[in-house]
Amino acid sequence: MPPTFSQSRMWEMAKVNLEPNSNPGFYLLQLKILEEKVDSLTPTNEELSCLKNFQTKVKQLISTYIHEQKLFGTQILIIFLKKVVEAVDIGSFKMANLLKGHMTFDVMCIFSGPISLEENQSFADQVKCDLITEDLKDYQSHTSDEHPHVNVITEVHSNCNVMLWPAARCLDRYDEDVHISQNLLKNNLMALKHVSWFSEYAINETVIAQMILLLKDMKKKFNGFKPLNPWLLCLLAHYSVTNNYDRKTLTLDAAFKRCLKLLSAGLLLPHSVGIVDPCDDKVGRSHMYMSLHQQDYLCATAQTLLRLYNAFGIEKILNFTELDIQSLYLFYFTIAIRALSNC
16 A cells, blocks of 8 residues: 655655755855845945935925925916925935835925825926926926826936825815825825834844845845835844844844745745734734735745755855746646655
8 A cells, every 4th residue: 555645755855955055164155145245236326426416406496495485387386385394205215225226216295285186296397397497407207107196207317206295184175086095195104104113213223224125136036025015025124133032133144044934934924923014003914915825925935945045055046036936846846746656
């Protein structure tokens, strides 16, 4: 009588060629490799300086709208510009985890009154026109393809995302047919909360910023990581680096491996506690926006990458692509079929 087939037997057969590396010096090089990868993902000083200069121009221009109450455009726009009360930096540039090739900064303009759909676009157009007048350069403005409530002002090598948020006391005067949807405005409000929380709890930890860059790079390469939004990447990096028994900041190599272990163990699966969103009590677990298939595929991808890490080191993962992952899944499937045929 043939032996009963079990998943554990299939698992043993599947890890024939992926046993952990026993070389004592194997893990000593991982930190250096990761730091070199982070350096390649970080914008150069010249790129950051160019983006900083563009940000300064935009912020100074908006400050004139706030303090000097300059008159621009039509009467509707004049009334609108007088409502500007504050401009706040948000996004990856503010949180010091900007990825190379994404030379974009975000600015949130806070107003004392409701914002209409026409005023939203008119404000970005006015900023563009004033930048052209001051610098005599070619600036462009358009609406973001992914987020229709975000206006983008582009320079030669840099972009500025302009978002608007009204004072909370004005929300009860909103008309969905006239003003920006409150669902879209909620995204802007959450962006303000995110940067406030990150500035208080994570901005001084260099390892967290490095982890976010590595996770962003993995999101670009692997389909399993693509559903992770920027805020969940920040929470995952913070959790991996600081949430441990000793409450001490881990090194980059230890934090990266711990992140893979957490995902492999099912941290972001449906019945897991997951990571609680500190900025939104109503949502609770921060990963519940993902579908069941996306959560399962993320866990499977992390398990594969963790086994590769143990067998070949971090360099193998950094050079891996989605096509390689699919080929490895096919390898596992072939071994499983062989295990079944030998039962």
